[in-house]
Amino acid sequence: MEAKFAADRMLGRLAKWLRLLGHDTIYVRQADLTQISSLVTCEHRIFLTRDQRMFTSLPQHVPIWFNNRTGAYLLRPVTLPAQLSELRQVFGISPVPRLIRCSLCNAELTVLARDQAAGRVPDYVVSHQIIFRECPACKRVYWPGTHPQRMIAFLAQDE
Numbered sequence: 410m411e412a413k414f415a416a417d418r419m420l421g422r423l424a425k426w427l428r429l430l431g432h433d434t435i436y437v438r439q440a441d442l443t444q445i446s447s448l449v450t451c452e453h454r455i456f457l458t459r460d461q462r463m464f465t466s467l468p469q470h471v472p473i474w475f476n477n478r479t480g481a482y483l484l485r486p487v488t489l490p491a492q493l494s495e496l497r498q499v500f501g502i503s504p505v506p507r508l509i510r511c512s513l514c515n516a517e518l519t520v521l522a523r524d525q526a527a528g529r530v531p532d533y534v535v536s537h538q539i540i541f542r543e544c545p546a547c548k549r550v551y552w553p554g555t556h557p558q559r560m561i562a563f564l565a566q567d568e
Contacts, residue, residue: 412500415440415448417458420484423492428515429560431507435515446471449480455500456481490563506560508551511544518542518551526550 414434416424427434435454437444445463448454449471456471458464464483471481482499486492496502509518521543527535529550542551 412502413452413454415445415452415454415456417456417460417463419459420457420492422489423457423484425512426489426493427496427502428510428512429506429508430502430504431509432502433510433515442466442468445481457484457496458482459484459487504561506556508542508553511547511549511551513549514544514546516544516546519545521550526552 412432414424414427414432416427416434416436417440418438421436424434424436435448437448440448442463445456446468449456456467458481461483464481467481484492484495486495493502493504497504510516511518519542521541523535523539523541525543526538526541530541530552534552534554538552538554540553543549544551
């Protein structure tokens with residue numbers, strides 16, 4: 410089972426990147442300890458934070474991350490590449506973009522036929538791309554293009 414994440418208000422960019430890497434990741438702008446507890450215990454998510462004070466005040470029944478893939482995890486790095494590098498080491502996440510989730514709303518993307526992408530993406534993209542995906546929630550259209558190569562290069566910055 411792949412890890413599911415919940416990122417706190419300090420980790421919005423990280424949440425977006427985790428989604429691009431294919432991980433079910435919700436972004437929690439404002440969370441109280443009860444909501445965090447629910448995310449961990451009921452939704453089996455790993456709560457990610459950089460907030461030392463919040464992390465140390467979590468209820469006792471919210472475990473610090475351990476091998477069953479639930480709990481809370483305190484990230485120490487400040488930069489995005491370093492955060493992703495640490496998560497790759499700790500949770501074994503792949504640095505290869507999978508583009509199966511919407512980077513904005515976390516919904517699972519669905520396959521979109523090339524002819525249905527026409528008019529919604531630039532003509533050049535329609536003529537040069539074969540694979541399109543759509544977010545069923547926010548209707549954003551995705552295609553591989555050169556983004557995956559640039560993302561891999563970005564992720565390799567802190568290795």
